[in-house]
Amino acid sequence: NAGVTQTPKFQVLKTGQSMTLQCAQDMNHEYMSWYRQDPGMGLRLIHYSVGAGITDQGEVPNGYNVSRSTTEDFPLRLLSAAPSQTSVYFCASSYSIGSPTYEQYFGPGTRLTVT
């Protein structure tokens, strides 16, 4: 199993550009999520999905869109990049919201810089 994969690993954008961060998992997990990590802030939840076709907002959703057309893929779209979106982005998945454990499996991250 590849686990959770993310592409690209690094990206530089100019203000106003759009892009999609890709995330895929091969563990047949129902729950997938996107986090951003900023210095001194820990990991903050952007959006999450409890299954194909179902998405919801997390703590910091503004400026980001998501969709979940398949169980495996959960792309994160930046509509119009801003310098405040410079961060490291992590995608994660877990078996089920209703399972006894909330252990999530994280991808390696995408380091995004917006100039």
Added chain:
Amino acid sequence: DQQVKQNSPSLSVQEGRISILNCDYTNSMFDYFLWYKKYPAEGPTFLISISSIKDKNEDGRFTVFLNKSAKHLSLHIVPSQPGDSAVYFCAASASGFDNNNDMRFGAGTRLTVKP
């Protein structure tokens, strides 16, 4: 609002000694707590968890203690090894139909174990 706080950004201990990492939370609805470990340029990996119905959970060298009345949990690593050097994140979630099923993370504590 930071609902999960790790007030020590860094901790340094000698190999073989005990490492104690602390975490405080403010939301009394949190009922599941996890610790994640993160190496540079990698995603966080799950370490250990505890449900609010317990006050202690042990897994090898790692023990998590939960004090619900104080809204405090701690991770003990005994004995500490140089390979334990990483950033440790505390995380908390609230289950139940009315909750978002999102997870809140602390800012992390960088542990350095000196040989």
